[in-house]
Amino acid sequence: MRRAGARARTRKNRPFWVELPLLIGMALVLALLIKTFLLQAFSIPSNSMQDTLQTGDRVLVDKLTPWFGAEPERGEVIVFHDPADWLDDVPVDEPNTVQKVLGFIGVMPSAEDKDLIKRVIGVGGDTVECAGDGPVKVNGTALDEPYVFPGNTPCSDDEGGRFKVTVPEGKLWVMGDHRQASEDSRYHQDDSTEGMVPVDEVVGRAVVIAWPLGRWSTLPVPDTFDNAQGSADHPAPAAEAVLDPGGITLAAAVPLVVLRRRRARR
Template sequence: MAATEHDAALGPEPGVPAYRDAVPGYEPAVSGFGTGQAPSGPGVPGSESGGDGSDAHDGYDGYDGYDDAAEPTPTRGGGRRAARSRTKRRRIPGWLEILGYVVISLTLTSIIKTFLIQMYYIPSPSMEPTTYKGDRVFVDKLSHWVGGAPARGQVIVFHDPHNWMLSTGGGSGGAFNLPDLLAAVGILPDQHDDLLIKRIIGVEGDTIECKSADGPLFRNGAALDESAYIMNGKTGRPCANGVYKVIVPPGNLWVLGDNRERSGDSSYNYLKKGGDAGFVPTKNVVGHVVGVVSWLRDDHPAGS
């Protein structure tokens, strides 16, 4: 509060030092402390002092010392909380997030089983000892999709070409049910009745011949040694279904089961029906087997 003329006339209260004495080195012409003016004078950067004590304009024009109306310091954490509240996004409900993960997982599984690899269930003993009833096999589909031609010796899964399952006492399929739905998305192995598994013995142009029931089987005039994969090995019967001689037509395959005596394969259906009943169109091929899972079957020591 400014002093009145009466107070100024009286001077400072006895015992209280004058203002100039309370601040050591106080120089009104040098220091602007408490005057509301910027410092000036010799030695002050940016100051040009005139001979009459007036100051030249040097960027401090209007400077009024410390700002008494400075912004108040925000409370601890208040600024951060306010910022977070402004940028906070709406959280997705937990059930919707879980549903999204399930849909994405099923979509990826379906893509993999459709174009890459799929598991199938073996329902019969026709391919023993390569696979047994109850085994699961992994089938490579990618090679088929990119144009890979089926090769001799491959074990393939294919769609029934000429009602083979009906002629051998198999089922014709039924209504679409939950297991079919789970198999369709790749959770369960495919168990459709129109899918068969056999070994490729001849491709288009090959001549396949059985001269006696005990074998051996001939391909293009050369006897095949099939002891590595047929039932009973060297004592097995490669031509158990009978005597025949065929030439595989273009775009077709000749396939046989490794357990020749219990397989409704190309030789069985050809001898039973004649014509093209024993040939499998290459377009019916789903893929070739790349792995066998045996421990899931009931009669396996590791099975349930």
């Protein structure tokens, strides 16, 4: 009994600086788990999604939903791995070792240079088409796209901007909101995936702009996609509100720290 009491007093009197490395380690492990299974931060490197996303914005991407078999829907803003060397001609700054480590853990936005972010316009079974200046049509229904960059037209009257495609199952047709400054599915129809993004290459859905604070906002599905008639397997999605996940890391870490401190006192 005396030995047990001595150990309890030792834990109770242990200074906070002794526990600090353990708390930091717990926080890093928690951040890694969240980044792997729940949320991951990404930094926007270009203006292809203006005005929805600006260069330098940090977005949080939902990685949990795909674990339950959900696939991207029309109107969602998604992050995906480069499907067929779309970024071959794009210069990328090589991250240093610290940035790579912090990006891997999830403390900093991902430094991965082979990820892109676009809006899903068509899913498997959809027919997507553009002619002249637009509008974009999905299964014959014209989209009203208020998110398109001011001054842009929904379609581009050029070789890549004029198209009519049927999206295969398991693939996505994506376009940037800055239509005249986005090298998206339209301009990669000659590559190995014919401009399509395999669902398996999707990292997750961008759900919130987390930084800078003055631009904090969610990224819901625009109402126009309610009217795009879908196939039996992919009905038109309902508009939805997205919960703010921005404080999830802190909210999860605090109870663990408090619980441990209470046990130490006892």
